[in-house]
Amino acid sequence: MEENWGNRREIATAGGGNFTGLDFGDREVKFFKLKEGMNRIEIIPYTITTNMHPLVVQGRYQKGNSDYNLVLYVHRNIGPGKRSVICPSQYGKPCPICEAAKAAKEEGDKATNEALYARRRVFYNVVDNADRSAGVQLFETNIKYFQKPLETADKYCATDFPGKFFPSLKDGLTVSVLGAKDSFNGNEFIQPSSITFVNRAEPVTQFAKDAIPLDQCIKLKSYEEIENIMMGIGGGDEDDDDDSPKIERPTDIPDTESEDNPVDEEPTEEPVEEATSSDTDCPHGFPFGDAVHGDHKECDDCPERMYMSCVKAARKR
Ligand SMILES: [Zn+2]
Incomplete structure (x- = not known):
């Protein structure tokens, strides 16, 4: 048979969300990836409805407010299934992966410590203006190369775009992201090399109903469930990384360039x-x-x- 997998790998199975750590329930999710060159995207807001939203947990923001992203500590590439797991430490709950990371550090095993510790990941609902018919897609990236420059662009945008706030449905702006090829450990990926705003050419209000309520997708796994996901780490399974084909992830930045840690294992x-x-x-x-x-x-x-x-x-x- 002639195989044609298209973007099958990027379509999350209902209830899965293995790559992101998020649980999308029955929702079919398309993942957005940055392309080389100019990406013009719309960031679509959603309404916070749960107490699981990290800013609500921290008491800095409230249910009923709008938000345009979700920032979470996530352990990635966990166990033979290379799953992503939302770190329960950020909700004050014990986390067996953090414990394993800490144990590795204490044993001087820096590589394992770095592989296990949780990184901050950031998620957005986006519409790609190059493919508006695809509708709302999920964009997962990291803080340093996307969210921070985005916040900076927003902070200094008032001169050029008075009264605008980029994620606003009615008064928002198109986010212009220049994607540049980069490589790390032999893997090529697209890195945002500049983030600026331009006026929207078309309205985005019609997409609001399709925005994924990101805070509703945070379903913490129990200590035991996480232990089960971890099974196979260490010992004879270390070779898996070298032998198995690389799973293409719906992300743009390699793990090694990522973020810091909710507990104290600075790598x-x-x-x-x-x-x-x-x-x-x-x-x-x-x-x-x-x-x-x-x-x-x-x-x-x-x-x-x-x-x-x-x-x-x-x-x-
Ligand atoms: Zn953890």
């Missing part, structure tokens, strides 16, 4: 030691450029302007 500590020798304006004393090369929680609270110069410095390194 790299060398940059802290470099701080003394480095000419730095970092308010936390890390070498300038560590927003990209380091993995510090503090970077998340860094003022935007400082953060972006830090990212620039990293490119020169």
